[in-house]
Amino acid sequence: MMEYLLDTNHVSPIVTIGHPLREKIKNKQKAGETFSIAVPALSEFLYGISVLPRARQNLKEWKRLKKDFNFYNINKLDAEQSAKLRVTMRKRGWQLGIIDSFIAVIALRNNLHLLTTDGDFKAIPNLKIENWRDD
DSSP: OOEEEEOHHHHGGGGSTTOHHHHHHHHHHHTTOEEEEEHHHHHHHHHHHHSSTTHHHHHHHHHHHGGGOEEEOOOHHHHHHHHHHHHHHHHTTOOOOHHHHHHHHHHHHTTOEEEOOOGGGGGSTTOEEEOOOOO
16 A cells, blocks of 8 residues: 655645545545655645635634544654755755755655655655646
């Protein structure tokens, strides 16, 4: 079975009932696939859904769904590796944000497939990336 790590742009649609990505993830979960969220992406996601006009509905739906996901905390080693990755990418001409660097480090350390629309991740060696967003 595959384990996926969701970037914020793949977490956000799950609170929208009927969204195609939500349905795809739910079907894959029923088939035994595992989906996880890095804690920095969780913070970014919660902020994003909390400032929208339908914040109350979004947060209520998230409260119902969050039990279906695993979460990866960050630790000292992740912080060190994140900084190192950002320096390496900068030397190659890529600017990688801090949250994205934590997501990448967690995906690499745990051999996870990262679901994202963010092109910045493409330059990171050995990172397995997929994009399930068709919108």
